[in-house]
Amino acid sequence: MGITGEARDCAPALPSEDAIVSGLRAGDEAMFALLLSAWSSGLLRAARAYVSTRESAEDVVQETWLAVIRGINRFEGRSSLRTWVYRIMINTAKSHGVKDKRTVPMTDLTPENAGPTVDPARFRGPGDPYPGHWKEFPPQWPTVETEVESRQMRDRIEEAIGRLPARQRIVITLRDVVSYSADEVCALLEISAANQRVLLHRARAAVRADLESYFTADEGAHR
């Protein structure tokens, strides 16, 4: 597939968290500029999971950084600095999301998170000698070779993410797009490890299914 990803928050190497915090408190503008470069794109990505437009996400991230500037003296180090910054972003995004009519309750699981993630019709029924096995194997995907094809596939994935239920969208964005660990996502969203995994599982299965229909509908065009 030839698409490689890097944990984007690692792009510019950052000093230790203690050094960052004391730098910000001391008014070290270069340190703040470094942090803006390192974390803003991940924050924007994650904010997009809460609000509907690029512009709203930019507003959310602006407000987040302003709150960081105002609040850095009150940061107590009970969580990592990054978790603290993301929490501010999430709270800001939620209040924007309400205005935006894109509200995100992160409480318990709803029926959207029950039931199979692959259409039961894809599997053999109880009367079959091999119940629960594939009727037909999932079709093979074509190799994505050209830059145009890669871009089309990424566009399609972006659309698929946009159609996911809110909590699945947020979890898959944080886990797979922004590359945060399961523990960090649980801490950020204040959800259990089990809930986090269910949301991630459903989101990944939905995006895979979307790619499958993309590739099968479009097979001729790819070959």
Next chain:
Amino acid sequence: MSDLNCNEFVELVTAYLEGDLDPDTEGRFVEHLAACDGCDRYLDQIRMTVQTLGGLPAADSLTDDGRERLLAAFRDRRRG
């Protein structure tokens, strides 16, 4: 010893990739994987999906104006 069906396998892929399966279930998962081309392909496609998600462009960044405003706000705080 009950074998895993494909429709059960597909619901375990995330737990498997997260390393969250108990040893017994993981054993049955891997055994099924070795025997079933359909599930092997399914798992492979989930992996490809995750890989592509990780490769989505990070191009999105703050606008230059926005960045300047924040740097100015940071300087103001220092004075204030």
